[in-house]
Amino acid sequence: MPKTSPTAAAKPVAVKAPAKGAHVFLVDGSSYIFRAYHALPPLNRKSDGLQVNAVLGFCNMLWKLLRDMPLDNRPTHLAIVFDKSEITFRNKLYPDYKAHRPPAPDDLIPQFALIREAVRAFDLPCLEQIGFEADDLIATYAREAGERGATTTIVSSDKDLMQLVTDKVTMFDTMKDRRIGIAEVIEKFGVGPEKVVEVQALAGDSTDNVPGVPGIGVKTAAQLIVEYGDLETLLLRAGEIKQPKRREALIENAEKARISRQLVLLDDKVELEVPLDELAVHEPDARKLIAFLKAMEFSALTRRVAEYSQIDPADVEADAGMKSGASVFAPLPLAEKVDESGNAPKGAASGDLFARGDTPTPPSPASGRGSLPGKPGGGKEDKAASLKGTPISLATARAEAARKTPVDRSKYQTIRSLEQLNAWIARAHEAGHFAIEAKANSIDPMQAEICGIALALAPNDACYIPLSHKQSGDGAGLFAAGLAPDQIKTEDALEALRPLLESAGILKIGFNIKFNAVMFAQHGIVLRNHDDAQLMSYALDAGRNSHGLDQLAQTWLGHASISHGELTGSGKGKLTFDQVAIDKATAYSAEDADVILRLWRVLKPRLAAERMTTVYETLERPLISVLARMERRGISIDRQVLSRLSGEFAQTAARVEAEIQEIAGEPINVGSPKQLGDIIFGKMNLPGGTKTKTGAWSTSAQVLDDLAEQGHEFPKKILEWRQVSKLKSTYTDALPTYVHPQTHRVHTTYALAATTTGRLSSNEPNLQNIPVRTEDGRKIRRAFVATPGHKLVSADYSQIELRLLAEIADIPVLKQAFRDGLDIHAMTASEMFGVPIKGMPAEVRRRAKAINFGIIYGISAFGLANQLGIAREEASAYIKKYFERFPGIRAYMDATRDFCRRYGYVETLFGRKCHYPDIKASNASVRSFNERAAINARLQGTAADIIRRAMIRMEDALEAKKLSAQMLLQVHDELIFEVPDDEVAATLPVVQHVMQDAPFPAVALSLPLHVDARAADNWDEAH
Known part of the structure; x- marks a missing residue:
């Protein structure tokens, strides 16, 4: 009797939409990867040694289900x-969420991408959405299925998903062949599924770093929830609890419990990118599946699939793309730092590339569909036809072509040799543009040595010019001192390239090209x-997209690039780029240049299609050369001065440490959180103690701040010691190590592409975070000095964001006060409190100042109360x-929030779009944060644009x-110059004029900007 295909029996083809009788299976892939990895012993592919045990476990599970x-x-x-590789709303609500999970095992990292390929080989939807965990998507699909009368099986044993179990939703642990229903949930948690969240909020979760309430485990939590009904009722009636420790723990940690509930509660209202109907199981291409399994060298599973589909496996060639191992199927972007879900680190800034707005949508991996820019929901053939020949159609065509042209490193x-290089240079002249990526042995462009240069003229038409790669050593360490053979001398290569690089008629395309510009200038x-393709991405998608090269390659090209960690290794054995073998450096570097060129082709027409060309051409691209020159200066x-300050800080730290020892009444290591916790919460028995997952008392800054505000001297001294110690280690001790030897x-x-609002950031060292609020x-600023015969000039916009608030919100009384040169904070106090400006008490002005600046940042009553030390x-x-005195400000805030909720972004006066895709999040805390950020972004972003123009x-x-x-230097709203002594008087008015007139002619402000400019021998005196 002939047999059907592997999935033909799994689903009648006629079933298209989940309805009564349908059975939806949702596999928690992110957690299942690790279960598969740990369930099977190490298994290496014979052809190349690649470990594939997790891939095999995953494939066996899929076969079993089908x-x-x-x-x-x-x-x-x-x-x-x-899970998608970026921060979710939970991290924004509680930054330490999942912060302590260990990194993925090194031999598992290369398997992440292969597992996704396995899913595609089975022709199954591979779902992930930016901003949400897999659990949230599962919760949403399960809810939708239930509303249609379908049953759902969640393939997982994760306790966090047990809150979803109902009479229509069960869980299935394939590894233990065990089903989890309502009875099993009650057995584990002591309550039904509908109360699981309440129990988890109290018990916390050390694995995910959910705080919970210290001292309360699952059993006790269940008893409390059964008795009081729910978390909020319990917290409101916590004073009735007889056990003193339990009562105090609940009262003192009520907010942590509420936050914990928000962290563990799954979001079942996600706006799904792939509709539930499109998850219908259908007959896959059995030959494609066999080709994948043969490439993985899974002989037993290959045989089972072949027998079932009646295909001779000898007639199917192994998938060649899968046979090239880790070099082709590299880890996900930034996989050298992936977390336990195979995703990039949560510190990485990211967002939804096409969450909202009139922007082109790349094809979905699951549905294969996408939409054109224009009205939401585009992408139909009739639209494409009507838009033919427009920037929109070009952008869409380029995006589609980019994904259909695979990267071929073999080319x-x-x-x-110089002969080969000159041939490439001639071709670049003829083409008129090319991509370039110089590789270095250091992240400091001022001291880095150029290891090689990659060029690309067209997709897959790329090369690498090695210049200073070292030769492999033979018994004398990892590498010998000499250079590897057959490399062009750096001086010769650069001289050959000079006319090309300096030509104003040939376009050089880079990615963070400023780094290259500084190195070449050296x-x-x-x-x-x-x-700069990175800045194009930034101009288009600030706030909703990560702008790393690997991430953009994955998003726009569907390509997983070779990771830097895969190339150089990690830990003690990590290589510098000049120690990487030339063949590997060629594959990596030429791929980068190739990808940069492809991204440029995709993103360039989007600038025109989405009317962002002016932002890129006037605010981004021209600043590259300006900043490169500043960095070199x-x-x-x-x-x-730094040495003396280090001595002072050391003495202060020693004095404060002695006072701490005296208060403690015993010898104590002030740098030991454990000892501090034992003193504060053990010996002194101060309130508010919570323990970390290691069982030690938490002595975080927030904990100590809370205690200090209550008047406790010991935590005050700890904070003082920590502050002065940080100033010493981070600045006075560290800054001299950054001095360039030449x-x-x-x-x-x-x-340039580090913030949502257009503000710059600086690093190595970070000169924008030097504290200025304390003496x-x-x-520390006194240590930044002018060279002999010169002065440092500091030019600073005065209260620019308040001025912009008065301008944009059109507040007549504030605008007039600025025009008249009044003390704006005293004026505000006078307006609010009816106090005359003359002779106004300093405390009244301070309160008005706190409100003025706080309003810009969306300060809450709680925040203002803490800042001023008053009741909420x-x-x-x-x-x-x-708001009653200045109603226009409330109107501005409401209008800005409403606009952002409708379109997903706010716009500066100069057209920069700052995207906040989470402003419509179902989580109230995330939504509120994004609303405040959006309101401020219009002001801060406009201020950032103005100083860029200046x-x-x-x-x-x-x-x-x-x-x-x-x-x-540029530090937020301030520019620092070095000026000859005899030119100071002539320079100050020029600087002030340029900065004050920077908005013109693009924007004509009715309210003049004001710039304070002063000269002195050091930065502090000039500021």
């Missing part, structure tokens, strides 16, 4: 659900006429009165006046 389940219990609809060339080459520091100056590196912090009711009354114009303005001042 073929070996009883006929009356097979899925009609099935999907594999994974990359290694350039080992060799006397000025990079002219360049585009650096700034001088006075080591003696320039004897400190050179920071600026990042000790301001002392009083703070609430202040805020209410403020920086872009500044050098030409100074040169026109024949002034030799040099712009050195």
Whole structure:
């Protein structure tokens, strides 16, 4: 009797939409990967040694679901659900959520991408959505299925999913062949599924770092919930509990319990990208599945599938793409730092690339569909036809073509002679544009050595020019001192490339090309006429997309690039790039150049299609060269000042430490959180103690701040000691280590694509975070000095965001106050409290100042109360009165929030879009955070655009006046210059004029900007 295909028996083809009688299977893929990995012993593919035990376990599970389940219990609809690699709303609610999970095993990392390929080989939907965990998607699909009368089986044993169990939803642990229904949930938690969240909120979860209430486990939590009904009732009646420790723990940790409930409660209202109807099981391509299994060398499973589908496996070639191992199926982007779900680290900034708005949508991995820019829901053939020949159609066509042209590393060339290089240079001249990516042995472009340069002229037409790769050593360490053979000398290669790089008529396309520009400038080459694919992505998608090269390659090209960690390793054996073998460096570097060129082709037409060309051309691209020159100039520091400050801070720390010892009444290591916790919560028995997962008392800054506010001296001293110790270690001790050996100056590196609002950030060292609110912090700025015969000039926008608030919200009284040069905080206090400006008490002005600045950042009554040390009711009354006195501000905030909720972004006065895709999140805390951020972003983003415009114009303005001042640093709303002593008087008005007129002619402000500019020998005195 002929047999059907592996999945033909799993589902009648006629079933298209879940309805009564349908059976939806939802596989928790993210957690199942680890179960498969740990369930099977190490299994290496014979052909290349790649470990594939998790892949095999996963494939066996899929086969069991599709073929070996009883006929009356097979899925009609099935999907594999994974976590997406980025921060979810839970991390925004509680930053430490899942913060302590260990990294994935090294031999599991390469299997993540292969498992996703396995799912596709089975022709099953592979689902993941930015901003949500797999559990949230499963909860939403299960709810929808239930509403249609279908039953759902969740393939998982994860306790977090047990809250979803109902009479229509069960769980199935395939590894133990065990079903989990309502009775099994009650057995585990002591309550029914509908109360699981309440119990988890109290008990917490050390694995996910959900705090819960210290001292309360699952058993006790269940007893309390059974007695009081739910968490909120329990917390409201906690004072009735007889056990003193339990009562105090609940009262003191009530907010943690509420936060914990929000963390463990699954979101079942996710706006699904792939409809439930599209999960219908259908007959896969059995030959494609066999080809995959043969490539994985799973002989037993290959034989079972072949027998069932009546196909001779000898007639099917192994999938060649799968046979190339880890070099092709590299880990997911940033996999060298993946977390336990196979995803990138949660510190990575990210967002939904196409969550909302009129933007082109790439094809979904599950549905194969996408939409054109324009009205939401586009993508139909008739629309495509009507838009033919427009920027929108070009953007869409480029995106589709990019995903259909696979990267072929075998076509990359290694350039080992000047003759070969000159041939490539001639081709680049003819093409008129090319992608370039220089590789270095350091992240500091001022001191890095160029290891090689990659060029790309077209997809798969790329090369790598090795310049300084080291030769493998023979018994003398990992590498010998000499260079590997057959490399062009760096000087010769750069001289050959100089005309090309300096040509204004040939476009150089890079990714964070500023890094390359600084390195080339160190060799006397000025990079002219360049585009930056990273900044294009940033201009288009700030706030809803990560702008890393690997992530963009995955998003736009569907391509998993070779990871840097795969190339260099990690830990003690980590290689610098010049130690990487040239063949591997070629594959990695040429691929980068190839991907950069492809991304540029995709993103460039989007700028026009989405009307973001002006933002990119006026705010992003021109700033690259400006910042590159600033980075190379650096700034001088006075080591003696830092040395003296280090001594002062050391003495202060020692004094405070002695006071701590005296208060403690015993010797104590102040740097030991455990000892501090034992003193504070054990010996002193202060309130508010919570324990970490290791069982030690928490002595976090928040815990100590709370205790200090209550008037306890010991935590105050601990905070003082920590602050002065950090100033010493982070700044006064560390800054001298950043001094360049040749320039004897400190050179920071600026990042243009690091924030949602357009603000710059700096690193190595971070000069934008030097504290200025404390006297000790301001002392550090004194170490930044002018060279002899010069002064440092600090030019700072005065209260620019308040001015922009008055302008955009159109508040007449505030605008007039700024025009009249009044003390804006005193004026606000006078308006609010009826106190005359003359002779106004300092405390009244301070309160008005806190409200003025707090309103911009969406401060709450709770936050204002903490800042001013007043009751929350009083703070609430202040805020209410403020809005009553300035109703236009409330109207502005409401209008901005409503606009962002409708379109997913806010816009600065200069057209920059700051995206906040989570502003419609179902979680109230996440939604509130995004609303405040969006309201502030319009002001902060406009201020950032204004100072960018000033920086872009500044050098030409100074040169026109024949002034030799040099712009050195940008710190938020401030620019720092080094100016010859005899030019200070002439320079100050030029700088002020350029900064104050920066908005014109693009934006004509009715309210003038004001810039304070002063000159001094050091930064602190000039500020």
